[in-house]
Amino acid sequence: MKPTDIKDPEYFHKVVDCQYACPAHTPVPEYIRLIAAERYDDAYMINWESNVFPGVLGRTCDRPCEPACRRGRVEEEPVAICRLKRVAADNKGDVKNRMPQGPFSSNGKKIALIGGGPASLTVARDLAPLGYEIDLYDEWNKGGGMMRTQIPAFRLPEEVLDEEVNYVLDLGIHTHFNHYVESMKNMLTKDYDAIFVGTGAPKGRDLKLPGRESADAHIHIGIEWLAGVAFEHISKVGKKVIVLGGGNTAMDCCRTSRRIGGQDVRVVVRSPFKDMKASPWEIEDAQREDIPILNNMPPKEFVVENGKLKGVLFGHVRAEYDDNGKRKLIPTGEPDTFIEADDVIIAIGQDNAFPWIEKDIGIDFGKWDIPVVDRDTFQSTLPKVFFGGDAAFGPENVITAVAHGHAAAVSIDLYCQNKNLKDRPDPMTNLISQKMGIHEWMYDSGVVDDLRYAVPHEEKKLSLSDRKIEVELGFDKALGFKEAQRCLNCDVQTVFNTSRCIECDACMDVCPTSCITFTNNGEESDLRSRLMAPANDTSQDLYISDILPTERIMVKDENVCLHCGLCAERCPTAAWDMQQFFYNVTKASSGCLVAE
Secondary structure, eight states: OOOOOTTSHHHHHHHSHHHHHSTTOOOHHHHHHHHHTTOHHHHHHHHHHHHSOHHHHHHHOOOTHHHHOTHHHHSSSOOOHHHHHHHHHHHOOOOGGGSOOSOOOOOSOEEEEESOSHHHHHHHHHHGGGTOEEEEEOSSSSSOTHHHHTSOTTTSOHHHHHHHHHHHHTTTOEEEOSOOOOOHHHHHTSSOSEEEEOOOOOEEOOOOOTTTTTTGGGEEEHHHHHHHHHTTSOOOOOSEEEEEOOSHHHHHHHHHHHHTTOSEEEEEOSSOGGGOOSOHHHHHHHHHTTOOEEOSOOEEEEEEETTEEEEEEEOOEEEEEOTTOOEEEEEOOOOOEEEEOSEEEEOSOEEOOOTTSOTTSSOOBOGGGOBOBOTTTOBBSSTTEEEOTHHHHSOOOHHHHHHHHHHHHHHHHHHHTTOOTTSOOOOEEEEEEOEEETTEESSOOOOOOOOOOOOOBOOHHHHTTOTTSOSBOOOOHHHHHHHHTTOOOTTEEEEEOGGGOOOOOHHHHHOTTOOEEEEOOOOHHHHHHTSSSOOOOTTSOEEEOOOOTTSOEEEEETTTOOOOOHHHHHOTTOOEEEEEEEEEOOOOOOOOOOOO
16 A cells, blocks of 8 residues: 555544534534633634534534544443534633624625525625625525524524524625515526525425315424424414424424423324434433324324314334345234324425526426535536525535535635636645653543533423423533543544654554554555454545555554554654644635725
8 A cells, every 4th residue: 555645634634533524524623622621712713613603503413523423432422522512602702803804895796695594604604704795685584594493492592593693694794584585587687796595495395195185274394383483473282283204303393392382292203213314312302301202103194073183093014124224114904093183293304495496597407306506516507506505405404504605605706706616725734743741742632431421401391381491501611621521632643754663563562442553565455454453444544654664564543543642652763743633624715806
């Protein structure tokens, strides 16, 4: 194998598993160390630079970073990365003076953002300081999009959302709220240099079963119903409620029902419990509120008597899986089950909907009415129109929408300069030694057993009495410090200097995970089998040195390294060094001339 090029910014980026797994590539270990040091403002701003909504995401993120966390390889639970983000947000001071301050010099370019959700707001945050004039259109009376309409206040307080949305809007964004864009063709006649569509996936799926039309007044589409509650158009629900679906929207619907009048609220899912799409913590929160989840029960009929909904008739199935994991639901032959209901909420998925985009203007659509969009540039088949968030590729989550917004902002900036959209600017990276003394580092490098800390919850009786009372109370400063100390600092890299190595094998002897091996070179598959501990996970790279005097090479399995620094402490010649790697995701950086 060839020596590893550690100057490639993506090499060590991939090693920082949590940051690499985050769609917006937030520098997770960096802000966790700042939290441990009680530098909450700094930790917040590190987050804000990457994910734009630290207070929102610290409560609601889908947490793709946590399954990737190296602590999960030492203990059962990873670091509570999401909840630590909230620690930074809850304890920050006045950070607005650390954000870009307008008014900004105009570059003469004008952008329209359709939809006021996280993707559009991220585009606005990135482009406004570069001198773009930005108009934001949204059908609701406030910004936030699905963060406002689909995340209940008991999970995301309105004041937290308002604060972080306003950080963006206060950059000088021209807002057009209560304004539903009815025609893309009309928007194209305006003097916009580019248009970004971030309208989400606003169409909830329905169930066309017997009785659906007759019982329409008491059958609701989940995302529409949640929006109605959020804007206080809906204030109550029947005592007996059935929620159909097993995703996060279903969990939000059932928990909201408990707070506005539902006494007997049940979630019924057609699939097995293990196949439910809801996040495990969302399911746990629903169960904590005494909401039963009934599985393997597909709905068959909405039962209506004398024009009034009586309940739902369910069948029973069992799951069978083939060798590829593909599932079939097989009827069990058990008698159908009838469950009484005053209201039924359907939360079985969302689809894109673009009735306002004419089909003859050059924007192509593919399967499921999803626009044809370049996955790197987010440009549609009509060059001046870009898509992002759920509107681009279907329903995802807030952090993915933010990542789309950053990438689309880069593309819009390049497009407005008549540059190649594929010629993207590089991310900002840095690599700095952490050495303070012979055996002292600028970070806490201890690897000890440390179980994840439980986050406090509001007392159930109180939280169920008001839909605006936040359920999770978050970590206080003391718990936040303890949880932050569980981080293994996997952005502090083990950097090897071949010329200093005397091949004493001391590092190999002291390594607690046997991730270092000195051996003869070979093809990757062969080399992986000959290491101190076979490196069978090919998703992470091997760190390969130049050829040593004995003709051997140093090979390190990046997948199992705990970044403990023992190799660097033990090495008598300082061939190993612990160097902090910082990676800041690519942002728009306009080269446009300021308009005269």
